[in-house]
Amino acid sequence: MKGKLKHLVKAATTAAIGLAVSFGVTASDTPNLDKINERGTLRVGMSTFVPWAMRDKQGELVGFEIDVARRLAEDSGWKVEFVPTAWDGIIPALLSQKFDVIIGGLSITPERSKSVLFTEPYSHSGVQVAASKTLAGDFSKIEDFDSRRVKIAARRGAFTVQVARETFPKAKVLQFDDDAQAFQEVLNGNAHAVIASSPKPEHEAIKHSDALFIPFSDRLSKGNEAFAVRLGEEDKKAFFDKWIQARTEDGWLKERYEYWFSTLDWQDQIAGGQ
Numbered sequence: 001m002k003g004k005l006k007h008l009v010k011a012a013t014t015a016a017i018g019l020a021v022s023f024g025v026t027a028s029d030t031p032n033l034d035k036i037n038e039r040g041t042l043r044v045g046m047s048t049f050v051p052w053a054m055r056d057k058q059g060e061l062v063g064f065e066i067d068v069a070r071r072l073a074e075d076s077g078w079k080v081e082f083v084p085t086a087w088d089g090i091i092p093a094l095l096s097q098k099f100d101v102i103i104g105g106l107s108i109t110p111e112r113s114k115s116v117l118f119t120e121p122y123s124h125s126g127v128q129v130a131a132s133k134t135l136a137g138d139f140s141k142i143e144d145f146d147s148r149r150v151k152i153a154a155r156r157g158a159f160t161v162q163v164a165r166e167t168f169p170k171a172k173v174l175q176f177d178d179d180a181q182a183f184q185e186v187l188n189g190n191a192h193a194v195i196a197s198s199p200k201p202e203h204e205a206i207k208h209s210d211a212l213f214i215p216f217s218d219r220l221s222k223g224n225e226a227f228a229v230r231l232g233e234e235d236k237k238a239f240f241d242k243w244i245q246a247r248t249e250d251g252w253l254k255e256r257y258e259y260w261f262s263t264l265d266w267q268d269q270i271a272g273g274q
Helices: 002-008 014-022 031-039 064-076 087-095 159-167 179-187 200-207 234-249 252-262
Strands: 041-046 079-084 116-118 126-132 151-155 172-176 193-197 228-230
Touching (some): 031 041, 031 234, 041 064, 041 087, 064 234, 064 252, 087 116, 087 228, 126 159, 126 200, 151 159, 151 179, 159 172, 159 193, 172 179, 179 193, 193 200
Parallel strands (some): 041 079, 151 172, 151 193
Antiparallel strands (some): 116 228, 126 193
């Protein structure tokens, strides 16, 4: 077994070899992993949104997803190449083989599972609403926002659009290319609220306390985020699942999640704060 694996993971470190051995693969089983090992670089599709992935003051990518992808590559003996991609086109880009895997806060949904193969979850975020004090200052219940006269902003292609439509079926959902534009629409007085993955709504409500507030004490939805690979790439899924399991058990994923989502210790790294 080790002899066969030696060729398979020739570009990998001892840690990556240990992972491969643990789920018992042979070279004939792993054509997709073989391609990454031969190249020596893991190509990661992602989209920038705080605090998952963003640019620091030097223009370098930082954030929870960036930490995850870099650690995965390091443990596996690979270099990492990030491929920034518009969120609403990230699954088509994966399917057209522009990168090897999506590591970008992608929530598992039945609809997406028809197009991609998800790994086990590696994080569990939530969805929250930040509302306009001017337009929705007296709103405190879901029913208040579920009206045809209410406009809710969201990032195009995100899981939050689905949550908005399910939670507020009567409201009009306005879709934008990124979270910043969605929040700006509310700050400009053109929408009653914005729905986004935590902790963005909470952070923005603190930054703009004169204009925004959090109407609900509980999050609207709990997400299960996973890596995504192409359908049929079971060898990659198995390898990534083992890595996720190892980093979950040793607490590394939790520690990184807490740093990026429960603190603002990283804020000074980012141009203009956030």
